[in-house]
Amino acid sequence: MTASRTPTTEPASPAPPKPDRVRYRPGSLEIFGVVLLLAILLRGPLASLLGQPALQSWATVFIAICVQATPFLVLGVVVSGAIAAFVPASWFSKVLPDRPVLAVPVATACGAALPGCECGSVPISNRLMDRGVRPSASLAFMLSAPAINPIVLVATAVAFTGYPSMVWARLISGLLTALIVGWIWERIGRPEWMRPKNPAKSEPGQPNWRVFLSTILGDFTQAAGFLVIGAAAAATFKTIVPAHVMEGIGASLLLSVLLMAGLAFILALCSEADAFVAASFSTIPMVGKLVFLTVGPAVDVKLFAMQAGIFGRKFAVRFAPLTFGVAIVVATTVGLIFWGWQ
Template structure:
């Protein structure tokens, strides 16, 4: 119970500041950014809109928890669902704080920073393109159309109500996700990782599953990955590619924000794409299993 409590509190403490940052940015978008801005920034062609939105993720210094309410608000402002989801996936994986943390954690292997950047961006773009083809509006909660900028409501009231509403909506699901992560964490036997590195297939699958289960903040997960000294670099990259894209707390947050029908389809898709992308980029950058 002591370990469970420690992990639960750690996940909540790590995520809450960035969750607050996310809902503040979400409120600012709803209140102060005209919908026409997004029409100018993103092209109508989804083949171009998705990668552009994915590259925009490098500008947001936050983690995966904060990207959920921002993506939700972008959809309300008329941004294509596929493009908003590409931003949701790329922001926690390729923002400057995450890349600097990765560089510090892997000082002896600087290629890991570039591998993570490429892997995270490719995952976001590929998932966005796939969702553009297979996504259905009925899989998501009904949206609130916020594209009318001249309804007369004071901007300050829109900002405060949006921040309060978004935080109340996602905070409870963060607690659920943190509890699930803590539960899975204490069920993993101590020392189990020491016996994994000998099988590359087992390594890849297990590191992907651990990334999903442990639900680490993307700005701290590089230090955990670097601590797995018996794990090949490809396994570590899979861990760093899957984790920011999909984990138990993110599934809970996405289910609460976009609906359960969305979450049960989006999470498996993201997991598979992130795993395959991590392996492919790992082979490209490291040239082998080690």
């Protein structure tokens, strides 16, 4: 008698995973097209709406800031793209001394060699650390580059035509802020506060012109967006806030310093365009405007997010308050030396 063999059933092979649906996300070009189409369709109501005196004043301030700042923004991203494409990051590590007391001021002075905004200085500082540069020197370079480079100083001179001393005051404030923060970080900074470095992924053989164009496009798209937001915020602030309130704030040195420091942190303007926004606050004293121009390139909401993403949250929550406090104290002191209590 033969035992009956029970047929075995092979397990069914799992079904191939369904490919994830690619969600369509409109880009800036599509959004711009939709806005332009709506403006054309609603040109009648918009024309009557823009006829209001308040909106005319808002549009005048907004357009003036954007038109004045755009040429310097374009020039800045072009030069920044050229440096990213044709100047190796190792050049900076070769010129920096090994001693911290000397490396920090040399790195601060090297900031004049990077005519770009603060958005590009953060990843460059990270690359410098990857090449063996001390964190304190790399951070000093990160703070000085967007504050004292020639394009920023020329833009400041154009924005403050009647006050050429603002250029020197901004230069000194930016240098001192970077120096002091760098030296303090050399004393209190801890390696465990920094996120462990990952090996940098590069694309060998990528043409320099492609790096040049991609850097220009990325920097301009990011910086121009913040410029538009900042110009709109400044125009709205000047239109909505009554003149007597601004005059009251401008009459108090403490209030004007606190207000401009807070606006610099929140607006997150590009350093190549912030001078035109600062100059538009006609009732704020020069000391308050200098605080705005010193705090903005050193610490703001977008820089805090970028530093937390690149260096880690432990670093950002310690470095941002330190930079914010030093920038306010330095700018206020320098401003009082230049202009007194006016």
